[in-house]
Amino acid sequence: DWTPQHTLESLVADIRARVGDEKVMLAVSGGVDSSTLALLLAQAIGDRLTAVFVDHGLLRLGERLEVEQALSPLGQALRVVDASGQFLAALQGVTDPEQKRKIVGREFIRVFEREARQLSSQGYRWLAQGTLYPDVIESAGSGEGSANIKSHHNVGGLPEDLQFELLEPFRYLFKDEVRELALLLGLPEPIRMRHPFPGPGLSIRILGEVTPHKLDILRRADDIFISSLRDWNLYDQVSQAAAILTPIQSVGVIGDERSYGYVLGLRAVSTVDFMTADWARLPLDFLDEVARKITRQVPEIGRVVYDITSKPPATIEWE
Numbered sequence: 001d002w003t004p005q006h007t008l009e010s011l012v013a014d015i016r017a018r019v020g021d022e023k024v025m026l027a028v029s030g031g032v033d034s035s036t037l038a039l040l041l042a043q044a045i046g047d048r049l050t051a052v053f054v055d056h057g058l059l060r061l062g063e064r065l066e067v068e069q070a071l072s073p074l075g076q077a078l079r080v081v082d083a084s085g086q087f088l089a090a091l092q093g094v095t096d097p098e099q100k101r102k103i104v105g106r107e108f109i110r111v112f113e114r115e116a117r118q119l120s121s122q123g124y125r126w127l128a129q130g131t132l133y134p135d136v137i138e139s140a141g142s143g144e145g146s147a148n149i150k151s152h153h154n155v156g157g158l159p160e161d162l163q164f165e166l167l168e169p170f171r172y173l174f175k176d177e178v179r180e181l182a183l184l185l186g187l188p189e190p191i192r193m194r195h196p197f198p199g200p201g202l203s204i205r206i207l208g209e210v211t212p213h214k215l216d217i218l219r220r221a222d223d224i225f226i227s228s229l230r231d232w233n234l235y236d237q238v239s240q241a242a243a244i245l246t247p248i249q250s251v252g253v254i255g256d257e258r259s260y261g262y263v264l265g266l267r268a269v270s271t272v273d274f275m276t277a278d279w280a281r282l283p284l285d286f287l288d289e290v291a292r293k294i295t296r297q298v299p300e301i302g303r304v305v306y307d308i309t310s311k312p313p314a315t316i317e318w319e
């Protein structure tokens with residue numbers, strides 16, 4: 001029988017055979033594919049790996065630390081680049097969603113090119129990517145999510161003079177098989193079973209302009225929603241969940257005073273391929289608890305609403 005252990009051994013052998021004693025760079029996004037690949041490469045080639053994790057300042061609460069801890073077996077091979085200032089500056093004043101996506105993509109390439117150039121000058125010849133089989137065949141089953149993530153972290157944007165050999169060890173694997181490898185490699189469960197998260201991160205979950213203040217509000221509210229899903233054992237039952245900060249200020253009452261707070265949207269969907277999706281029938285008691293917690297712990301938010309629109313006609317993201 002062909003077990004995940006066999007897959008692991010054969011991938012390690014393939015990587016060693018192809019790479020020889022050369023050096024490999026990898027971009028880590030914090031998702032399951034690139035994180036698993038990082039652990040696999042570390043096992044196969046040890047410190048001839050450099051994994052670059054770009055913190056674009058648009059991550060969830062605690063996400064950077066979570067990735068750092070999950071990839072601690074890499075030791076010095078993990079390079080975390082804090083580029084949040086650069087991304088936030090580039091996003092300043094921008095409200096159009098597609099513009100935000102372009103800017104995040106462009107800045108990502110800029111940061112990545114800087115890193116790639118430096119590593120290239122240190123003799124790195126290989127660039128590893130966590131491309132999966134569905135990404136390769138671009139079938140309907142690949143989902144927009146993975147295709148988007150792919151283009152976001154793709155090397156397509158690297159200039160001509162910066163040439164790397166592509167290493168794509170997962171190009172014949174499906175997501176489930178990568179998750180099995182992740183288990184063998186000891187990737188912590190929160191990352192192994194993580195929902196997809198868009199490359200542009202929280203920038204497209206703040207409707208309108210992205211500011212540090214709004215990022216802070218959304219992070220705290222989103223964290224309450226996601227942790228509560230985990231506490232209620234609902235996280236694995238939905239395909240994706242998100243909190244969305246709207247620019248709407250609605251009236252509320254605190255004590256005897258009228259107060260104005262932001263309207264926060266909660267979104268949770270069930271889907272197989274992310275092309276269509278059904279809104280998740282989360283228990284009302286759960287939603288009640290989350291709304292109370294959020295308005296209590298994040299006073300900037302005055303009202304919480306739950307999105308009961310399926311896709312189509314609505315998309316999963318609000319932008």
Ligand code: XMP
Nearest residue numbers: 144145148149196198199200274315316317
């Ligand atoms: P929509 O909103 O189009 O989302 O129904 C479908 C899936 O794609 C993800 N998504 C993105 N992923 N860059 C990404 O890497 C993007 O710009 C982007 N937009 C949407 C979304 O989170 C969902 O999983």
